[in-house]
Structures are given as C-alpha cells and as structure tokens.
Amino acid sequence: MTDRTATDDVSVVIGRELPYLRRYARALTGSQTTGDNYAAATLEAILQEASIFDRAMQPKVALFRAFHKIWSTAGAPTADTEDPGTRLESRALDHMAGLTNNTREALLLSTIESFNNEEIGTVMGIDADEASELIHIAIREMEKSMAGKVMIIEDEAIIAMDIHSIVAEMGHEVTGIARTRSAAVDLGTRERPDLILADIQLADNSSGIDAVNDLLGQFGEIPVIFITAFPERLLTGDKPEPAFLISKPYSEEQVRSAVSQAMFFSSTETLSSPA
Known part of the structure; x- marks a missing residue:
C-alpha cells in the first residue's frame, strides 16, 4: 500500500467520525465556533504527525484521543468579552473554571458519545476507575448549578x-x-x-x-x-x-x-x- 493510499484510508475513517467529534467539541466548549476550531486543530495535528491518530485503536477512540491531546495542551479556551457575539461563551468559560478538572469531559464522553469507562480512560489518559469517579462528580456539580x-x-x-x-x-x-x-x-x-x-x-x-x-x-x-x-x-x-x-x-x-x-x-x- 502506498503512502498516498494509506493517507486516503485514514481520511475516510476520520471523516466518518468527524461529525461526532464536532458535536463533542461544541458541547465541551458551549460554542460552535470554538468547538469547530478545536476539531480543526486536531485534524491539522494528525496531518502533521500521523502517529497522533493510533490506527491500532477503534477509529472513534483514536480520533477523540488525538483531540484530547490538543485540548489538554492548549488548556481552557478564552473568549473575547468585548465582542457581544462571544459573551455567552465568555460567561460559560468563567463558570467552567469552578468545576473539578476533567469532569465535564468524562461526562460528555460517557453520556453523549456513549464511550465506556475504559474507552474514556484511553481518550483522556486516565484509568477506568478515575473516569467513573469523574462522571459522578460532574453529575453532582452540574445538576446543582x-x-x-x-x-x-x-x-x-x-x-x-x-x-x-x-x-x-x-x-x-x-x-x-x-x-x-x-x-x-x-x-x-x-x-x-x-x-x-x-x-x-x-x-x-x-x-x-x-x-x-x-x-x-x-x-x-x-x-x-x-x-x-x-x-x-x-x-x-x-x-x-x-x-x-x-x-x-x-x-x-x-x-x-x-x-x-x-x-x-x-x-x-x-x-x-x-x-
């Protein structure tokens, strides 16, 4: 198989999972624009370094794992509070700072994307027990919000x-x-x-x-x-x-x-x- 063929194959596999990555990224950030920017950054990173997308894994797990490498490296996003179009996002990001770290990510991966605890652990770089505990914390914190x-x-x-x-x-x-x-x-x-x-x-x-x-x-x-x-x-x-x-x-x-x-x-x- 040529390098071009391999690249084409990966593109097809990622393309099937991309709508779900965008859904997750938007829910995680509370913004279409910011979520799509993170998804795009993930694709760019995979193009630059193909090993970020581990083809030995299930495609969706591999893609979300690549996303989380970008997400964790970039840190929490910030919004321009002077722009009326981003005020909702800005308030959300300020509020999000009060949550226990990684809880919303684990909750979304479980409830919206239907990953099990082991898959969440693989995506986030933690073990399954920690993933389970993060989900429970997120539910308690957000329902009180x-x-x-x-x-x-x-x-x-x-x-x-x-x-x-x-x-x-x-x-x-x-x-x-x-x-x-x-x-x-x-x-x-x-x-x-x-x-x-x-x-x-x-x-x-x-x-x-x-x-x-x-x-x-x-x-x-x-x-x-x-x-x-x-x-x-x-x-x-x-x-x-x-x-x-x-x-x-x-x-x-x-x-x-x-x-x-x-x-x-x-x-x-x-x-x-x-x-």
Whole structure:
C-alpha cells in the first residue's frame, strides 16, 4: 500500500467520525465556533504527525484521543468579552473554571458519545476507575448549578412527556410542550424560556429548526438542545448549527447531561441557583 493510499484510508475513517467529534467539541466548549476550531486543530495535528491518530485503536477512540491531546495542551479556551457575539461563551468559560478538572469531559464522553469507562480512560489518559469517579462528580456539580424555565418542542406525545418528566425531576420548570412551529412561537412568546429542547421534524411537517430560529430571532441568545435520529445532518459545517445535540433513541442520562450543561452555559439572568 502506498503512502498516498494509506493517507486516503485514514481520511475516510476520520471523516466518518468527524461529525461526532464536532458535536463533542461544541458541547465541551458551549460554542460552535470554538468547538469547530478545536476539531480543526486536531485534524491539522494528525496531518502533521500521523502517529497522533493510533490506527491500532477503534477509529472513534483514536480520533477523540488525538483531540484530547490538543485540548489538554492548549488548556481552557478564552473568549473575547468585548465582542457581544462571544459573551455567552465568555460567561460559560468563567463558570467552567469552578468545576473539578476533567469532569465535564468524562461526562460528555460517557453520556453523549456513549464511550465506556475504559474507552474514556484511553481518550483522556486516565484509568477506568478515575473516569467513573469523574462522571459522578460532574453529575453532582452540574445538576446543582442552575435551575430555569425549559420549553419542549416535540410532536410525539410519549417522548414529550418523558422529556417533561426528566426535566421536572431535575428541578426545572417546564413552560409547556409545542407540537408545531406556530405553537412553539406562540408558547415562547407567552413565556420566555431559559432553555429550548426541540425535535427536528414536527407534527404538521414543519421544522423544529425553523421554530427555534424564530424564537432566537425574537429573544436573542437562548441555549438550545436538538433531538434527532440523524445527528450528522445537523453537523455539516454550515451555520447555524447546534452546540448541544442528542441522538434518538436517547437515554435519560443523555437528556440530564445535555440539559445540565446547556443550563450551565446559559447567560440568562432569570436563571437561579437551586435552594
């Protein structure tokens, strides 16, 4: 096999996993731009030094391990607080400094990317027991972080009620459930949410993405979690794209993790610390 062929093969393998790396990087940083920059830096590093991507590992593990080498070397990102477009990210990064080191990384790798503890250990350069402990710490710290108002956009009644139950048990107030784009706009107009949980395809064939964009156009920055059976369709590199994305079928742990982190990154002044 020629060097060119080997490079092409690696590119194909990495290409299949790249949407998930971008999803992870965005959730980790709370920003599409910053997350994508870290993903791009990882690809550049692999091109410069092919050994960073260990082909003896499962491709997704190898790619995320390469990302973490870049992430740990660069340290925590910083945002330009003078730029209004990055104020949400800046507040989030300031807040993130108060968390136990490496906990959010371990939690995201487990709940969003479905790595087991051994794989998380390989990605982060720690052992499986430490990975497990970091996950438990993250859950405790993030669920204590904030409480707020959550709006659900979902046309399947069973799923909507399940999400409602999970969110309410976490201590958040659910403002309502909308099944269509127009209903979502009406609901959001009546009571401004601190967080939106939205499906992509709605009951009348309207778009959850359009509903969210309508609300963001009205209110400005609100954290959004999209739920879809086809996450790669929302991770194409085009803008705007979600920082928080859950794949269907989802687990309760995934919803709890995403909600906690989206609330964590919120700059909404109405958010309050639970009693």
